Amino acid sequence: MSLADVFSLLVLGQGKSGLDVARWALAHPERVSATTVYGGGTSEPNDATRALEAQGASFVYGTEQVEGAYDVCVTCPGISEFSAFFKAGREHAAQIMGEPEFAYRLSPQNWIAITGTNGKTTTTSLTDYLLKAAGEASVAVGNIGEPPVNEIDGRAHNEWFVAELSSYQIATTAELHPRVAVLLNITPDHLGWHKSHKNYALAKIKLFENMVDDDLVVIDVEDAGIHEFDEYIYTPGRRICKVAFDEPEGADAAFVRDGKMVVRLKGVETQLVATSELKISGHHNVINALCAATAALAVGADPEGICRGLASFQPLEHRVEPCGEIDGVRYVNDSKATNTDAAEKALTAFPDDDVILLLGGHDKGTPLADFARVVMDNVRSVVCFGDARERFTAAMDEADVDGDVDIAQADDLRDAVDVARS
Template sequence: MLLPPSFSLLVLGLGSTGCAVADWALSHLGDRVSSVTVYGGASSSRDDAIRALEARGARCVVGTEDVQGSYDVCVASPGISEFSPFFRSAAAASCQIMGEPEFAFRLSPERWCAITGTNGKTTTTALVQHLICASGMAATAVGNIGTVSVGAVDGRCTGEWFVAELSSYQLATTSGLHPRVAALLNITPDHLAWHRSHDNYARAKLKLFANMDEDDLCIVDGDDPGIAACASEVYVADRRVLRVSFEDPGTVDAAFVRDGMLVVRLGGEEIELIARDELQLPGRHNVKNALVAACAALACGASPAGVRQGLRSFAPLEHRCQPCGSIDGIRFVNDSKATNTDAVMKALSAYPDDRVIVLLGGHDKGTPLDEFASYVVEHAAGAVCFGGARERFRRALEEADRTGDIDIAEADDLVDAVDVARSLASRGDIVLLSPACASFDQFSGFEERGRAFKAYVDQLRATLESEE
């Protein structure tokens, strides 16, 4: 399903996505786009963005979510829920409504490799791009990873792959999106306020595969309970699905670990890659991410030699179990991207032989904590609960710790949490920032939180070194 040869465009939202879509449209005004209208929403206050867009010919409307007029195409920013009155008003005024990745796909539908899942999306997306490029091919990482897809459309070179990290928000409104290679990493409860239910959230994720068939390759974690619960919608007739597991599932298309080696089987042909301990990425979950990325890259045409080299050279991304150095023999790790409980459990599992003091807290998402608290008590030596969520997390941990095996403490904010964690840690321990919460009680996002953590660790190290 392509876009009309010429169309009027409505854009919802004045954030980075909305502005990128409006910018593309204004660059094609009079060519493909007949008019550009941007609705900022009831509380929008981006005067600088509005002036810049209006100077280029856009009509901007703020202070209301009651969309007036008639439009051929509407592109909604991912922060605007499909269940919101704002979205419904725009849909009623538009012939078609979609998210930005769908819009970009319709403009340039060739060679898309898409990645989604509750956790691990960004690492896997970056790794797929890295492996393709290590094979001498062109690839650009787009989508939720930070580069808005539509902004990369006009500059695509011949044969270039778009490796797209897609969130549930972005997938919820897709209809024509058809990647040739796609991976679903896992499904655990998240973003329930936006989707209104876990079932809606899971269905949004599953839309990734909706238009894929036996000529494409769908990749899934064959061990993930959330994916298994949706098996009837994943493993359907005339769809080629590759299962990733630690054990060989015995299928024609598979990826697994055998005798410590990462192995991919495509169409019955096995490709032995590298030893598991050659990966720089820590943790069992990253072994799965590496297998998924290898499958995706090979399906895109990457060479086995390029994939092997890329797997060995890829280092952890910022804010994802990122080492931040040591102070007095205590190692500090920045996992600020862990904004839900499942991500924290995966992070803790990456350090099975270490004593870990984990920093938990921030803006509370209200997710259930019983199972999570039991896991933390079993796998961490200490926990420091900070920020807006600290009391609820502390209570959950205390209820789970029936034998007093874990040190549990509270802190006002992130800096205080680091200080408290240092008092609980000994030489050889790890202080792990893996908060299980959003950051909006103190920071603009997980990136700012992670950099503040690293900056404070650097400050402490410099102060101690100056005193020696």
């Protein structure tokens, strides 16, 4: 259902994307007749909301009980579609959607959409970087930076939106139609929002729903979590490029042959750079680079420009990021690895090194047995710190059946570094 020429707007939540939607609405009175924001049950006024109120938006604080009738409801991603707040928005509006869907309906740019439990930001950044290196007009949007609604005004319709999208954002789409969609991996996450792993996975796969024969779905076929949902992915008429280190079959594939990255689209192969030329480390980043290069090639970007981009792209902050060397010891920051799957992939990026792992942070309650075994196979020592150190330590002790790994504890990261150096 398209947006009316003029519509009334309800926004649920006063997070960044919600307030940005309200700002867009206030800047376009020719499209939006009235803007009302319900902040949520614990919401209170702040400087940002007061500024929007002064410009004409109506704010309702401290409640999830919605009143009135609206043409369009845009919901912030933190509000689960299973929540009473979301249901209230749906009951009081003719249409409900997330911010990316809202931006797409207003201005259907050419979209490359990237999702997955891990690796989204690196792959989104790299895809945008490759397009720019090849002389294409593009902008990275979504979780990686600016909400798409902030970028739609004044953009040419041939400019590419490279969007990092979470499961929350995809779940609240209906018409979003990317020309290329990338699914990197699926591991259990955000179960509080989605209520089940299947709901979470199907939200990711929903990204492909409106794609047609001329579009391209790019999938890491090495990922076991994706294979669990093959029946929902491999549907008639859907064009899929299989990505793996070893060459997959099919007219559309991306892989490594004789140390060089190769992308095959509609049976035509393009040889790119050697994996040794990449500045991002690890098997998982080779896969990320293959996915990004495939997306760029699929939309017609120049292969030489893509090669220049692949060879010059630098690691992102907090993602297997080299931080320097002290007394012959290299320090690597991978603090963005906030789940076990991401941490495992980072560990396997250093197969020939003596690794000391500093392991800490918030305890998500994730099962640790399989992860602990990977740690034992890849490190010399592990220092557990922070709130979860006791549970991490217990899992490491249980996995260290041969007693080959030194396991220690620390109060915080600074203390953990001191313990590791001692």
